[in-house]
Amino acid sequence: MAQTKIAVIGGSGIYDIDGLETPQWVTVETPWGAPSDQILTGTLDGIEMAFLPRHGRGHVHSPTEVPYRANIDALKRLRVTDVISVSACGSFREHMAPGDFVVVDQFIDRTFAREKSFFGTGCVAHVNVAHPTCPRLGDACESAARTAGITVHRDGTYLAMEGPQFSTLAESTIYREQWGCDVIGMTNMPEAKLAREAELCYASVAMVTDYDSWHPDHGEVDVTAIIATLTGNAEKARALVKGLPALLGADRAPCPHGCDRALDHAILTAPEKRDPQVLAKLDAVAGRVL
Ligand SMILES: CSC[C@H]1O[C@H](OP(=O)(O)O)[C@H](O)[C@@H]1O
Ligand SMILES: Nc1ncnc2[nH]cnc12
Numbered sequence: 001m002a003q004t005k006i007a008v009i010g011g012s013g014i015y016d017i018d019g020l021e022t023p024q025w026v027t028v029e030t031p032w033g034a035p036s037d038q039i040l041t042g043t044l045d046g047i048e049m050a051f052l053p054r055h056g057r058g059h060v061h062s063p064t065e066v067p068y069r070a071n072i073d074a075l076k077r078l079r080v081t082d083v084i085s086v087s088a089c090g091s092f093r094e095h096m097a098p099g100d101f102v103v104v105d106q107f108i109d110r111t112f113a114r115e116k117s118f119f120g121t122g123c124v125a126h127v128n129v130a131h132p133t134c135p136r137l138g139d140a141c142e143s144a145a146r147t148a149g150i151t152v153h154r155d156g157t158y159l160a161m162e163g164p165q166f167s168t169l170a171e172s173t174i175y176r177e178q179w180g181c182d183v184i185g186m187t188n189m190p191e192a193k194l195a196r197e198a199e200l201c202y203a204s205v206a207m208v209t210d211y212d213s214w215h216p217d218h219g220e221v222d223v224t225a226i227i228a229t230l231t232g233n234a235e236k237a238r239a240l241v242k243g244l245p246a247l248l249g250a251d252r253a254p255c256p257h258g259c260d261r262a263l264d265h266a267i268l269t270a271p272e273k274r275d276p277q278v279l280a281k282l283d284a285v286a287g288r289v290l
Pocket of ligand 1: 010185186
């Protein structure tokens with residue numbers, strides 16, 4: 001049976017995790033360029049862990065410029081099985097208040113200036129992302145959050161915007177009132193789509209920092225207010241992460257939702273038409289089926 005290896009992608013305000021045994025920052029090279037930073041590896045309760053700061057230590061990459069493909073490829077190359085994305089977000093719902101966590105299950109992708117797939121000319125593939133997050137992993141995140149005393153909401157739709165500017169009031173109103181979105185951020189797409197292409201289970205924990213700009217009783221969103229909430233959220237996120245190994249266990253059975261078999265019927269390009277150079281770049285992501 002495969003061994004569980006849990007990766008945490010830390011968003012704004014989360015540039016490391018604590019409590020790892022034998023912690024080591026390792027450099028991982030990928031055919032898609034360098035990941036956002038070195039990756040912190042180690043074990044927690046006997047389970048292998050990897051931590052990647054999405055924006056790099058010191059917050060050097062903007063949401064548009066995060067090397068999403070290199071990040072997911074690097075985690076796959078490290079034999080990660082489960083990815084937990086932890087991100088700051090704005091809330092469109094009164095009851096999802098700053099300081100609360102939301103285990104997101106759906107996304108609307110409004111990003112437009114990012115590479116969104118590992119596949120293309122030379123090897124075309126279409127994976128199913130109807131349910132882009134793994135419920136088994138979402139269950140673990142919810143449970144770990146509750147144990148850590150965090151107010152957590154299960155399920156919600158995350159609007160992924162390009163940024164880096166926040167939304168206009170008109171945009172915020174449309175996302176909230178017409179599109180039924182619950183939270184907004186700038187980074188979970190294409191990250192979630194790429195994790196599915198790489199056959200990784202993916203869950204997203206969105207940490208509410210603000211009410212974006214729609215709420216009549218709260219000021220418009222700005223980074224100073226976000227950072228004030230982020231510091232407390234980051235501590236809670238670290239507590240949540242510590243609960244994950246015991247919940248997920250060391251032995252990794254096949255994902256009951258099929259995340260780890262997403263490529264079974266996805267590649268359309270005929271074997272004799274596949275470009276060897278493209279296939280070489282896909283060694284980690286799609287090696288299982290190539
Ligand atoms: C801190 S303000 C906006 C910034 O925060 C979020 O980052 P992440 O998703 O990596 O936690 C948001 O998406 C923006 O990138
Ligand atoms: N209101 C907001 N919009 C987009 N990204 C965010 N990250 C934190 N708050 C946000």
